[in-house]
Amino acid sequence: MFGFLLQRAWQACIVVVAMSVLVFCGVHAVGNPVDVLISPDATQDIRASVIAQYGFDQPLWRQYLGFVGRLIHSDFGRSFVYNMPVSELILSRLPATLELTLAAVLFASLVGVPIGMYAGYRPHSFVSRAIMALSILGFSVPTFWFGLMLIMIFAVQCGCMPAGGRGETVSLFGTEFSFLTADGLSHLVLPALNLALFKFSLMIRLARAGTRELMLSDTVKFARAAGISEFTILRRHVLRLISIPLVTVFGLEFGSTLAFAVVTETIFSWPGLGKLIIDSITSLDRPVMVAYLMLIALLFTLINLVVDLTYALLDPRLRKGRA
């Protein structure tokens, strides 16, 4: 197991280094921040001094080396726009996004999987057909439309839910969280539901396909032949067997939701990372873009590592080879 962890850490390093090069070059190919940073009527001297100050006169590779050098001292640079250290800026926004994403993904899995398993267990019943039809809808309805509808119905018409913002927060380990107060929780529900919709449908369909296939397998037949009840078969045999593809998708979806919660965050004015990255792209705030993309790459490799470790936990056949 130790060797496996070491190997994965090594792979993660390579991914992060490759990512830093790609991101750095890519971001520098987009626009010229000088035009945004300096007012058009500034003098030529001021222009030159600002360019020199940010190092834009250097060749790209030298800028990259400078960036890496600062990185080693855990300095991601300063935001052009907010004029504060990027690491501070991102860390102040990360908990909000993490909270929202986790709520969405957990809801999608904890509710979606049992529903999907039911639909796979009774594939021909009316309820299952209705579930499947609705899950198609869940795939095809655009997130922004669904979000606007949620606001229209629950915030505007009924007035029972807040339309946006994080609400009251509680400080825990030095960061602010919404889910611990009633007000914060009510602010969390709608955006989490909106963000969960696609994943919810995905989990239902995955759980249904897996369950449907397994119900015809010899494993289930043998368990039935031993007189084990249907509920125990579903809970102990089927759930364990379908959990491997589910965990894979859970990991991937968790990562991508974390990175691309933008639409939902914008609609519900959730002060998360998504809004920050959109703002920094429009204002060509390069240090924020680079740091954000690197953070996402790191989170992805981390999530994948956890998923891999979970595989070994779920499937004993994988344990031996990696021990």
Next chain:
Amino acid sequence: MTAPPFSETRSALLDVSNLKTWFPGDRGEVRAVDGVSFSVSPGEVLGIVGESGSGKSVTGFSIIGLIDEPGRIVEGAIKLEGRELIGLPQEELRKIRGRIISMVFQDPMAALNPVLSIGTQIRLALEAHERIGPKEVRERAIAALAQVRISEPERKIDFFPHQFSGGMRQRVAIAIALLHRPKLVICDEPTTALDVSIQAEILSEMKALVSDLGTALIWISHDLATVASIADRVAVMRSGHVVESGPALAVLTRPQHDYTKTLLNALPSRASPGELLLRSAGVPDAAPPARKEVPDDVVALGSPYLVINNVVKTFAKPAGLFARLQFGLAGAKPPSASNAVDGVDIVLNRGEVLGVVGESGSGKSTLGRMAAGIIAPTSGSVRLAGQPVMSSGTMPRKVTTRIQTIFQDPFASLNGRMRIGEILSEGPLAHRLISRGEAPNYVRQWLAAVGLDPGYANRFPHQFSGGQRQRIAIARALAMQPDVVVCDEPVASLDVSIQAQIINLLIRLRSELDLSLIFISHDLSVVRHLCDRVVIMRRGRIVEQGAAEAIYARPQNEYTKRLLAAMPMLPRSVAGLEPATGPL
């Protein structure tokens, strides 16, 4: 064991009468079981024999109440100790399953849950019918494993299925089936997926267990010989009907029904070696097309042709980048490389059929692949008439066509998206054995030669049965006009009657085309029937080789002796069998 009188039904444990289980299909109902009646007395072993599609498994699943949707029992009665099972509510049936009737399946790897430990699976089965504490569960589970002769049950109870061998897995499944001391156990092909020697062990242990516990057994199998060695009574099934039933010895030695006779006559173990099976009087198949050119280095019949010299094949475990760096830096050899074939010398004479026999994992298939030049040996050489068959990973174009392979699974080895005509002509066209214009006629000739309608050239593989597909696979191999054909378990997945036809075809084509064959099989009776010389392999090495008659009559090696002893044999009738008339 003495068989109880056949007409006895009053004290029957299970009484099945006029059972009909149908499956709705595209073209009306499929009558999988169509009016089957039999009874099983307490402690009795009933064998149900039949080929695939005969309805024998569906009969078993009907009894235990596990017919898959949309199948249903449309008529009949299944009485367990006088109580009707058909129409019972699901919960009542569940209480019977595992406690009074239980079942063992063909493939224990598929039946056991791969992600739950053996102990957990036994616990779930125990808790299905009893309320017991964790301590007693463990004790009972250990006792159950000990009962089916699993060594160190205290330790093995925490194992997962993949940590057991195939035979051990089946023992675990049997242990689960016997947990609640059921009155009836239904075994659906329980030894088919196992090696001969394991099969023999399981058979004798099962026999002892059921007589100790007084459990009745329904033993469903396509293999007449295993049924003969365990069953008191036998029912022979064909397309949903029982065509013949009675005491096992009587049915297997003095069969009354033509179908039973045909089944028995199809067995190679009942014919003299080399003889055509079934002795059917049908029209002989057409002769295959003539060879375009005979290579000038072909040796005379009976002289050494394909020479395998000290071949070794090592399958190294794939190592990741980091592991490779690690070993590269340390200068050490990667661990746990296993030799699938470990120094084998074989000389195949021209025109000879050489049998390669071994249990799973013996390296026989790997050897076959190296002989055919599909994979390169790690060391050693394979030469055909002096030319290397494969060196440094590439095959010389000339030799390629001269060695062909027929694989075990005719469903996997034919490309489902190609028409039969394309499948047969692809190779010969690529090697310019025929021209485009000649191709359609060439394909028709080959189809006729393997006993298929020449008009089938435009069909796709899925339109054929398993036996027909294997004929196509044979035609594909032979259309390349090879001298040597490597047959890797070509009849292992086929029913006995189809197996007999394929064996006949190989016997005929071999003499018509002067072929040399390497025939890889785990089935000792088929090998005896077909082969001139036999090589016995174990763990990548040859343990014994020699003329087929000599090895079967006077085996020298201990392992060979064990293999031959484990071979299930049919009781031979005194008078012998009269041949069945007419084809199937």
